[in-house]
Amino acid sequence: MELNGYRLLLPEGTLDYFDLVDVKESVNEVVFYLEEKNIVPEKYTDQDTESKGFYDPVIVRDFPLRGKKVFLNIRRRRWLLKKHNEYISR
Structure with missing residues (x-):
């Protein structure tokens, strides 16, 4: 499925931090599946993660989009700070 056209329908700035991995469209709704990019938060770039x-x-x-409900299914990533054995996220 070509996802480039759907990119224009997402809130501004969304694709700075997320990848659009899938779109499911039915008669009543559209669901955008987004996964956070594997980019460690700036605060932790100098640490082993x-x-x-x-x-x-x-x-x-x-x-809504053309009478259809619109949902964003967002998966946020987590990283492990190896030195402190602590989880971090954006």
Whole structure:
């Protein structure tokens, strides 16, 4: 599925931090699936980190689009600070 056209429908700045990985469209709704990019927060770039997957997705309801409900299914990433054995996120 080509996702480039859908990029124009997302809130401004969303794709600075997230990748659009899928879109599911049905008769009544459109669901955008977003995953946070694997870019460590600036505050921790000088520390040894390891990506540890994602938190549970958060579903945000956005403005309707041509009479369809719009949802953003957002998966935020988490990293492990190896030195402190502590999880961080953006």
